[in-house]
Amino acid sequence: MASTRRRRLLSFSVLICVTLGLFLLIRPATTASAEVQAGELTLSFDDLAGWENEGGIATDRALTLASEAPSALFTSPPIEAPLPFNAVVVSWGPRPAEEDESVLSLYVRTAPRGGEWGEWWEIRPSADLTLPEDELITGDFIMLAAQEGTHEQLQLRAQLYPAVDGTVPRLEQMQITFIDSTAGPTAEELAAQAEALAQPATSESGYPKPPVIPRSVWCTDPACNYSDGLEYRSVTHLILHHTVTNIDADSAAAVRAIWRFHTFNNGWGDIGYNYLVDKDGIIYEGHLGGDDVVGTHASGANTGSMALSMLGTFTTVSPPEAMRNAAANLFAWKADQKGIDVFDASRLPNMSWGLPHVSGHRDVYGMTACPGDSGHPWVPWLRDEVARRIGFTPEHIYFDEQDPATHFTRSPINWNSTASIGYCGFNRNAWYTWSVTDPAASTNWAEWRPEIPVAGRYELSVYAPYCLTRRDDTDGARYEINHAAGRSTVTVEQGNRLGLWTSLGEYPLTAGTGNMLRLTDLTTTDSGKGVWFDAIRVRYIKPGAALQGPDSASIMNPVRFTWSVSAPESLASQRLQVATDAAFQNVILDAPHPAGARSATHTVPHPGGPLYWRVRLVSTRGDTVNSPARSFTLMVDTTPPTSSVTNIYLFPNGHYSVFWRGQDDASGVARYNIDYRLSGTTTWNRWLTSTTNHGGYFIPPQPGAVYWFRSQAIDAAGNVEPFSPGNGDASTAEAIILTNHNFLPLFPR
Secondary structure, three states: OOOHHHHHHHOOOOOEOOOOOOEEEEOOOOOOOOOOEEEEEEEOHHHHOOOEEEOEEEEOOEEEEOOOOOOEEEEOOOEEEEEEEOEEEEEEEOOOOOOOOOEEEEEEEEEOOOOOOOOOEEEOEOOOOOOOOOOOEEEOOEEOOHHHOOEEEEEEEEEEEOOOOOOOOOEOEEEEEEEEOOOOOOHHHHHHHHHHHOOOOOOOOOOOOOOEEOHHHHOOOHHHOOOOOOOEOOOOEEEEEEOOOOOOOOHHHHHHHHHHHHHHHOOOOOOOOOEEEOOOOOEEEOOOOOOOEOOOOOHHHOOOEEEEEEOOOOOOOOOOHHHHHHHHHHHHHHHHHHOOOOOOEEEOOOOOOEEEOEEEOHHHHOOOOOOOOOOOOHHHHHHHHHHHHHOOOOOEEEEOOOOHHHOOEEOOOOOEEHHHHOOOOHHHOOEEEEOEOOHHHOOOEEEEOOOEOOOEEEEEEEEEOOOOOOOOEOOOEEEEEEEOOEEEEEEEOHHHOOOEEEEEEEEEEOOEOOOEEEEEOEOOOOOOOEEEEOOEEEEEEOOEEEEEEOOOOEEOOOEEEEEEEEOHHHEEEEEEEEEOOOOOOOEEEEEEEOOOOOEEEEOOOOOOOOEEEEEEEEEOOOOEEEOOOEEEEEOOOOOOOEEEEEEEEEOOOOOEEEEEEEEOOOOOEEEEEEEEEEOOOOOOEEEEEEEOOOEEEEOOOOOOOOEEEEEEEEEOOOOEOOOOOOOOOEEHHHOEEOOOOOOOOOOOO
């Protein structure tokens, strides 16, 4: 990833060849007191051939194993460094083929001139510093402890073992980079100034950025300052690294040494990490450019990520507490600033698979141990701590397959664990097997029975990690969901959804462990591809109400309200509310309704002006959800209705059918009172009270006598029609006589 700036800087480098079997490259100092000094030694086969050896042979231009030898050990003579150094990086070759299982282990020890040799350090291949196009393997940094100052001598050892198939390792050449980064302030000096160097408080709300040692303070080399080639992208992912250096090294000097190697030897144009943190929790600004600058730390994952590297090697020891807390504070600041859901995952712009928003470097490609076998286990802790610090509660409930609350069970044989491939997976573990299309060959299955806190509707999602298995992954994972409403099946193309959460849809789930998600190795699409059994998550779907009527039109009392409910499985109870204001500060109707109600009729008090109504829902877990409000206007009705008795029919048995009608152009007739009176008297008697019928069967108290009838209508607004004066509306003397052949079929209502 050499930038324009990198090419320009290298054009000013000076190559100095020294003919003592060693080739020395020293970058001349521009400001000797401030510049990070560096030099390189190249060891050819002619230099390697003189090493002491046990069981080895120098032949065919390479150090290798003697015939039939079980191993070989080569030891170099003491090598004088071209300059005093506090850091060493060793590269060697040739780079073996990927399938080569032979072993070549390198070791180094250093000493001051005339002093005692230190311990042997194993030089592990660095997947971070070895680029895909490199011909040589680059090892991890070897840094001296702060109290050792600088050394001038170095000695190397190479131990070789054959592969099972007889393939033997070869060592043809080596390149050693010596760095002196002691010029400049020490970590102790910077720690004393840390508070003064902290960025001034800003007016930004949210979680504060922790104190950071600015780049301009720790990086005193003039080449640290440049302006071209910077790129910016808003951060969505937070990636944890370790530098694989001596944790007891002076951290300021270590940062300068890493900057020098990344910038010039790796050709990255700058230090790769955005930030670095030491064992005491002191954070250093890394890559130049400030907030959201794109670093060079994880290849395709550079764009859109922020990298923090822990200064030290965390292969067998855990990061110190101060370092962990500083990392959590830095990630919390960025997560709060960018609104990052630290439990979720998504794709970065230059990546074809997903990546958890808080990840270790090894999670990106699966080709590095970074941030170490004892550093990587802290990634889940980081997620939890960042969320706690910024007060973030995820909307999902996460169930890792190792979590007892998941009640995960699986068939007993033929399983693979990601423990053998770098502990990839959500929360550092996943199970996988290989797909089959023959039901008779299907042996692997697993079931999740997560503890659901309350009954309701939930979205169910599954996770398939990106892991380096060197085989393709299935596009036919068939998930079976047993839920409160029955059974559903969803097929997921896991190969296209690696590193991402995939929704299986929404389902009604019961409380407890009665729901079940099942996956097997059986597909209809492929055989011999990876099928992933990892974490699941559920998201509670709150109920919601969509109001249907009334709307803004003017209506009369009583009012009929209708609405629909989404996620009804999550609904425990509901209330219909009417208020005089859109904020519902003055509620004039608050009526409870059962969860199954979708309509109601209410007489609404009429204070005048527009009214607002909504449905207030209470979910099964106790949430209160208000629907959007709608307005309506009540029509004012002060005019009484009119009515009259219209027809009377006489049956052969002397009984009568009496009919009446009413009219109201405003709220409408709601009911009637019907009276009768014996002809020749003045007393009216109540026959029917508040009837909604329009006819009735009248049996005269005195058969053969004449009776008068009158009606009184009451409208929906409560207005009452006054009785008309006089004899009444109609009498039985005017009745239409019915015979047995022309009876009315029924009474109109």
